[in-house]
Amino acid sequence: MSHTAHIPSHRKPRQRASKSALRAGVAGGVLSTIAVAGAAGPAQAEPVTQTIEMPTITAGLSTAVAASAQATQQVALDLEAQAHEDAAAESAAKKAKKAKAEAVRKAEAEAKKEAEAAAKAKAEAEERTERASRTAERTTLSASGSSSGDSASASAPSSSSSNATGSAAAIVAFAKSQVGDAYVSGGTGPNAWDCSGLVQAAYRTVGIDLPRVSQSQSTAGTQVSLDNLQPGDILYWGGAGSAYHVAIYVGDGEFVGAQNSSTGTVQRSMDYDRPTGAVRVL
Structure with a gap:
């Protein structure tokens, strides 16, 4: 071996x-x-x-994946927060817009209410002034008539409603049929009138188209004396061309007119409210 x-x-x-x-x-x-x-060494060593x-090698990869997941979650949270902020801003804008519209509506309603109150106060003041003016005029005319001893002949026109014929009779009949209707500024019927609206409607029944306002109606025909009136003549208060009130003479010393909101449409004696002048259209 x-x-x-x-x-x-x-x-x-x-x-x-x-x-x-x-x-x-x-x-x-x-x-x-x-x-x-x-x-080296023995065989038994x-x-x-x-x-x-x-x-x-997977340790670094796991760390990177974890960081990426955390970043993704943070982005999601940021987006969610931004969405909440945007929704809150939009809601606030809508509420502000609604509040502004409501404020504008209330302001307009208040302004309208104030304008209506002012118009009503103005109308009432004009009515008081008109009544005072008519009272003063009647007082002056009465005093003048008493001093001359001729007031009866001055205040009593010779004509009567029984003398009305044809178109005049139709105008008088229409005017009398409206007695009791309401007075409304700008009213043209059929159940509410202002003074010129009633006169215009009465003449329209016989095919005559008068101007709409009292100023123009006071010059729409021939000027006539208050001592020589005929049924259907237009009476006016104020100056010719600047009248503030008109009515229709119906005979027997009386007229029919839409006076004011307190009295409505009435038939009264001329002694109640003596007119300034008259025009004859027929």
């Missing part, structure tokens, strides 16, 4: 096999063990081993 038969081999492991083992350990992510035999721990 050879004298070297019991001597362990001193050959080193092949380098190629070591590299293959290292690659296998990296690819599998496991621990590889490389056994290294002692270079314990082999020396060395353990090499290979790094796990």
Whole structure:
């Protein structure tokens, strides 16, 4: 037997096999063990081993994934917060717009109410002024008639309603049929009138189209004396061309007119409210 038969081999492991083992350990992510035999010593010597721990390549990837997930969650939270802010802003804008519209509506309603109150007060003031003017005029005429001893003939026209015929009779009949109707500024019937609206409607029944307002109606025909009136003549108060009130003479010293909101349409004696002048259209 050879004298070297019991001597362990001193050959080193092949380098190629070591590299293959290292690659296998990296690819599998496991621990590889490389056994290294002692270079010398008896055959009964314990082999020396060395353990090499290979790094796990997934550690960095997990950290990156976690960071990315956290960033994504933060972006989602930011978007949600922005959406809430946008919704709140839109809601606030709608409420502000609604509040502004309501304020404008209330302001317009208040302005309308104030305008109506002012118009009513003005109408009442004009009515009081008109009544005072008519009272003063009647007082003046009465005093003048008493001093001359001729007031009876001055205030009593010679004509009567029984003398009315044809168109005049139709005008008088229409005017009398409206007695009791309401007075409304700008009213043109059929159940509410102002003074010129009633006169215009009465003449329209016989095919005569008069101007709409009292100023124009006071010059629509021939000026006649209050001592020589005929049924159907237009009476006016104020100046010719600037009259503030008109009515229809119906005979027997009386007239029919839409006076004011307090009295409505009435038939009264000329002594109640003496007119300034008269025009004859027929």
